[in-house]
Structure formats: structure tokens, C-alpha cells
Amino acid sequence: SVVFDNKIWVIGGNRTNDVWNSPDGITWTEVTVSAPFSGRGFHTSVVFDDKIWVIGGSDGNNSKNDVWSSPDGITWTEATASAPFSERWKHTSVVYNNKMWVIGGELILANNGTKKNDVWSSPDGITWTSVTTAAGFSERSSHSSVIFDNKMWVIAGSGDGDIWSSSDGLSWSQALAETTFPIREGHTSVVLNDKIWVIGGVQGASTYLNDVWTID
Numbered sequence: 001s002v003v004f005d006n007k008i009w010v011i012g013g014n015r016t017n018d019v020w021n022s023p024d025g026i027t028w029t030e031v032t033v034s035a036p037f038s039g040r041g042f043h044t045s046v047v048f049d050d051k052i053w054v055i056g057g058s059d060g061n062n063s064k065n066d067v068w069s070s071p072d073g074i075t076w077t078e079a080t081a082s083a084p085f086s087e088r089w090k091h092t093s094v095v096y097n098n099k100m101w102v103i104g105g106e107l108i109l110a111n112n113g114t115k116k117n118d119v120w121s122s123p124d125g126i127t128w129t130s131v132t133t134a135a136g137f138s139e140r141s142s143h144s145s146v147i148f149d150n151k152m153w154v155i156a157g158s159g160d161g162d163i164w165s166s167s168d169g170l171s172w173s174q175a176l177a178e179t180t181f182p183i184r185e186g187h188t189s190v191v192l193n194d195k196i197w198v199i200g201g202v203q204g205a206s207t208y209l210n211d212v213w214t215i216d
Helices: none
Strands: 002-004 007-013 016-022 029-032 044-048 051-058 063-070 077-080 092-096 099-106 115-122 129-132 144-148 151-157 160-166 173-176 188-192 195-203 207-215
Touching (some): 044 092, 044 099, 092 144, 099 151, 151 195
Antiparallel strands (some): 063 077, 092 099, 144 151, 151 160
């Protein structure tokens, strides 16, 4: 989900490729039934250069490393069918310093869920640069990332409860150790009122959390 053109947008998920938007969260309009990118889940979406972007994800059988953009949610253009970063899902993406960033995630499903701690950036969605193949944080997926205090942040994921930050994507500093809050993955994080908020997630195989934490 992203906010674009004063609307909330929901894009794909669970192997679908439909696109919906809403000005208020109550009334929803189906912008397209079937976008040209394959149905997928665990992808990422960002708003960059006055467009919505869809990056990677999984169609249930294979992971992806394609990148798509749209100025209106209807017309989609494939920026690249195969970015130089490996196919992945459960990664994170942010917009920072006039670039899109892809952080970590899991490799193709057939590769036994191998996790990554690499960082990639792009000024246009076509040309991608490997900023680091091994960031300071451990390999992980199902983490969350936000922009806060003019830095990129990586929060928990894959059984971790630590928090890391970076101003360049290359050098990462551990802001909070693993004991800060219960380990988790599949959570969400947002920035509000000069704080990072961490919400819910999964701990272990089946412990679902509904706690809320703030970090300033």
C-alpha cells in the first residue's frame, strides 16, 4: 500500500495483480482488474518520481526481480524485467536521497528461503547499483524499513528484534540491540510525531502479536 495523488492505493497481494484506490478508506475504486505485471504477493511498492512502483515479490512458484511503474495505476511500464539483484520476496523498499532502495529479503522459493542482507539503489528503476552485498545487520526477511532522522532504518525480521540505521546504505549502525522488544517478523512500521512505530507481527511459528512500540 502507498499514498499517491491524495489517495490510498492497494496493489496486488496473494498472487493477484489488481489495483484499487480510495480517497477516504471507505469508498474504493478498482483502477485495474489485471495490471500487466504477474499476480504476486510479498512485493514492495513505493512512490518515486511522481509514479507508483512495484518491485519483486512472489507469484507462489517463483520469486521476481522485475520493476514496474505507473503514473496513474492504470498504465504500467516495465522498467526492467530482470534487475541485477537476485529474485526475491519479503524484502523492503524505501525512497531516500532521490533513489529507490531494496534491502534484504528471501531468494527464489526453490533456493530454500535463503535470506539476504544486501542493499541496492536506483535513480530510475532501470539502473541498479549494489551498495553492499553484506550490510552490518544479519541476513533477514519480513523485516520493516522506514526513513527517520534522515536515515534508513531496518527493524527486526526473521526472528530478530534489533534495529539498524544508515545514512548511506553502506555503513550500518545498530541503534537498538535484540533485547529491546520481542523478536518478530511480518510486522509493520511507520513514522509519526517524530517517532518510529512498530506494530504487531509474528513471533516463532504461530505466536501473533498485537503490541505497539515507539522509538524516538
